[in-house]
Amino acid sequence: xxxxxxxxxxxxxxxxxxxxxxxxxxxxxxxxxxxxxxxxxxxxxxxxxxxxxxxxxxxxxxxxxxxxxxxxxxxxxxxxxxxxxxxxxxxxxxxxxxxxxxxxxxxxxxxxxxxxxxxxxxxxxxxxxxxxxxxxxxxxxxxxxxxxxxxxxxxxxxxxxxxxxxxxxxxxxxxxxxxxxxxxxxxxxxxxxxxxxxxxxxxxxxxxxxxxxxxxxxxxxxxxxxxxxxxxxxxxxxxxxxxxxxxxxxxxxxxxxxxxxxxxxxxxxxxxxxxxxxxxxxxxxxxxxxxxxxxxxxxxxxxxxxxxxxxxxxxxxxxxxxxxxxxxxxxxxxxxxxxxxxxxxxxxxxxxxxxxxxxxxxxxxxxxxxxxxxxxxxxxxxxxxxxxxxxxxxxxxxxxxxxxxxxxxxxxxxxxxxxxxxxxxxxxxxxxxxxxxxxxxxxxxxxxxxxxxxxxxxxxxxxxxxxxxxxxxxxxxxxxxxxxxxxxxxxxxxxxxxxxxxxxxxxxxxxxxxxxxxxxxxxxxxxxxxxxx
Numbered sequence: 001x002x003x004x005x006x007x008x009x010x011x012x013x014x015x016x017x018x019x020x021x022x023x024x025x026x027x028x029x030x031x032x033x034x035x036x037x038x039x040x041x042x043x044x045x046x047x048x049x050x051x052x053x054x055x056x057x058x059x060x061x062x063x064x065x066x067x068x069x070x071x072x073x074x075x076x077x078x079x080x081x082x083x084x085x086x087x088x089x090x091x092x093x094x095x096x097x098x099x100x101x102x103x104x105x106x107x108x109x110x111x112x113x114x115x116x117x118x119x120x121x122x123x124x125x126x127x128x129x130x131x132x133x134x135x136x137x138x139x140x141x142x143x144x145x146x147x148x149x150x151x152x153x154x155x156x157x158x159x160x161x162x163x164x165x166x167x168x169x170x171x172x173x174x175x176x177x178x179x180x181x182x183x184x185x186x187x188x189x190x191x192x193x194x195x196x197x198x199x200x201x202x203x204x205x206x207x208x209x210x211x212x213x214x215x216x217x218x219x220x221x222x223x224x225x226x227x228x229x230x231x232x233x234x235x236x237x238x239x240x241x242x243x244x245x246x247x248x249x250x251x252x253x254x255x256x257x258x259x260x261x262x263x264x265x266x267x268x269x270x271x272x273x274x275x276x277x278x279x280x281x282x283x284x285x286x287x288x289x290x291x292x293x294x295x296x297x298x299x300x301x302x303x304x305x306x307x308x309x310x311x312x313x314x315x316x317x318x319x320x321x322x323x324x325x326x327x328x329x330x331x332x333x334x335x336x337x338x339x340x341x342x343x344x345x346x347x348x349x350x351x352x353x354x355x356x357x358x359x360x361x362x363x364x365x366x367x368x369x370x371x372x373x374x375x376x377x378x379x380x381x382x383x384x385x386x387x388x389x390x391x392x393x394x395x396x397x398x399x400x401x402x403x404x405x406x407x408x409x410x411x412x413x414x415x416x417x418x419x420x421x422x423x424x425x426x427x428x429x430x431x432x433x434x435x436x437x438x439x440x441x442x443x444x445x446x447x448x449x450x451x452x453x454x455x456x457x458x459x460x461x462x463x464x465x466x467x468x469x470x471x472x473x474x475x476x477x478x479x480x481x482x483x484x485x486x487x488x489x490x491x492x493x494x495x496x497x498x499x500x501x502x503x504x505x506x507x508x509x510x511x512x513x514x515x516x517x518x519x520x521x522x523x524x525x526x527x528x529x530x531x532x533x
Contacts, residue, residue, distance in 0.1 A: 003104050006110075007094065007111055011087075014115045016340045018086050018122055020273065022079040025123035027424040029075070029453045033126035035267045037074045038456070040064035047192050050261050054220045054231035059167040060128040075424075076128040085131035086122040089363070092137025096154075096367035097374075099141040100334050104376040109394065110367065113401040117366060117514050119410055124416050125360060135165040135361035136172065143183055143205065144337055150286055155201035156208050163212025170230030171361075173213070175344055182340045190333055196455075202460075224270070231270040238274040239353035242288045244294035246467070247275045252449075255464050255477035263455055264462045293350045298355060300346045303362050306408075310400035329380035338372040341365055359408075360389045373397045415446035422519055423453035429507040430458060430481070435523065436440050437480025441465055443519050444485065450519055451483035466496075471497040475524055482522040489521050499525050 035056055042051035043065035051061070060081060067077035093114035097107045119129050132303045139161035162180070165172035184202045188195060213229075220228040241247040250272045251265045265272055278288035305311045342365040349361060371396040377393030422445060430436055440463040443450035455462035463479040471493050473481050482500065484491045494500040500522040506513040507521060 003107060003270040004119060006108050010108075010111050010115055011090065011321070014090060014119070015083075015087070017115075017119050018083045019112060021123050022083055025417045026075060026079060027420040027446065028118070028123060028126070029420040029456070030127070030416075030448050031266065031452065034264065034456045035077055036060050036126065036128075037064060037078055038263050038267050040068055040077065041074070043291065044068040046203065047261070050267070052219060052223055052531060053268045053270065054224060054228055055235065056161075057128055057167055057169045057172075057230075058265075059164065060163065062132065064401050071326070073464070074234070081132065082122045082126055085134065086118040088134030089118045089121075089137075089146070090134070091372075092134035092141070093367040095141035096371055099144050099327075100164075100371045100375065101159065101376060102371065102374050106378065106397075109398060110370045110374065114366060114522040116402070117405055120364060120405060121360070124412075127360060129360035132165055132168045132172060133366060135161055135168060137367050138181075138351045139165060139176070140179065140337075142181065142369050152201060152204065159208025160212055163209040166209065166213040166229075166394055167216055170232040171345070171348055173229050174348055175341070177206075178344050178348075182338060186285055186333070186336055186340075192361055206279045221478065233352065234276065235269055235274055236267060236278045236352040237394060239350070240289075240292045241275055241277040242285060245275055247277075248467075250274065251464050252442070253465070253467055255466055255473055256468070257438070257463055257478055259460050262461070264452060264464070266452075276429045289351065290527040296350045296352075296354050297346075299356060300349055300362070302356070303354075303359050304342055304365060305367065306359055306404045307362060307366050307374065308397065308400040309403055310396040311369055312372055335372055335375040335379075338357070338375060340366045341368045342372075370397065370401070373400075383491050401497065417447055419443075419445040419447035419450040420453055422517075423450045423457055426450070426454050426483075426507070426519060427457035430521065433503070433506040435503060435506060435521075436460055436480065438478065439481045439483060440474055440479035441469065441483040443483035445518060454481075454483055471499065475499040480524060482524060484514075484520055484522070485519055485522050494520075494522050 022183070035053075039051055039053060039056060039058075040061040040063075042048070044060055049347075052058075063081045063084065064074075066079045067080050068074065072080065090111065094107070094111055096109045100265060102110065118130065143158035144152045145267060151449055162172070162176040166176060180202060187198055191198075201456060203250050217227075217229045220230070224231070239247055239249070249269065251269070256265075259271070260270070261270070264454070277285060279286045298453060342362070345362055345365055354361065373393065374397065377390045377397065423443075436458045438461045439451055439455035441451040441459070442465045443454070449465075452462050461479075463477050469490060474494070477499070481503075482494065484494065495502060503521045503523055504511070504514040508517065
């Protein structure tokens, strides 16, 4: 009862913090958020041909569409979804801690660390990763509730949660299959006499998963005319290709109008011209794939470690047969189960496009990393030294969880919202000056592409960008406005080109205000006609 009261107190404080941070970051945007919010607007308007995309999981946009139908503004809908995501994340983490039978002190510590992390992660991006982490925690907690996989109701609930996770993000589909098989294999090894109920419940998990996610898979398969659960893996792999050509997302490398009805082609990357490749094309490509995997091993391990810097110590301890013998069988089973999801996430991302900034890919591993640390701290030492060792590990877990989070907050600060804040302010200025029109250029600032965000807020098409844009390419792209960063080489070139008109006089009260602004908006005097695609 006392633990429940503390958890309710954490949840109440957490909710208040989410509201306050959400207000502070109300204009924060990111590139993926534009796509999710635009797709949500299509669902809300019944534009099904524009809404269905194989690249973006639909669940986030469905949630946002509900907010939009209620009359909530797009930015508020995004913040509302992230608030719900943070609550689901905390719920999933606590469910994992309870299923793992953590002592009260460890359960409360994990809940506090999950809440602190969830607060910051909820405003860092508008993406479904935090929501996915909660759903995976709920799925696994039901899957492992009771003796192994022998609880029928737990199997059905696990399958339903896994199905929702598959609708949230593509990586959940292979993760659900592999994790379920892994948990089943571990349960069968530990209790081989219960093979029949185990296999029955495995079937129930996959059946429930299929009932939830199956209609979406069928929808995508009909749209793309081939069996499809997502187009994300193929595109992500394309980005890792050899440097013999530019393989980045075409929407950020080409100046061209988006498809009719869309703000940006990023809303449906599946139709863009990616440079797909295969490691089986040539020995050089095969060697490149191995190098990608080798690089990603270090990146993914670092991202897992950023969840808790005590994680490497745990891995080294568990890898030692001598220390493994100190832990009792029940605790060792929980410890092994806790390592399944982090390990599988690492494996699934190895051949794909992963950068040092993609910590969100591993939010789902958070409760399992902490549970593994807690299990080792409580059960992994000799009985005579258990109390002292557990206290030491507890401090390591607390400091290991707070340190990377505090470092991220101190380094990033308000950076995630800077581009969004300026885009929101610029949108008001452009509308007041009656200068709205199709936009080109990124206007890159900390927090993302202010040019794209401006187009989104103005409800105008964004014509993309080039790696090295020039006055010639911009003047013929067909857009009306160009957004660039002030005091850049491109701004200097545009100032000298008669095809571009600097709108500082129309948008600002005077030159002093304009010169302090980090962005410049130019109007293209003679936009060339652009042929239909």
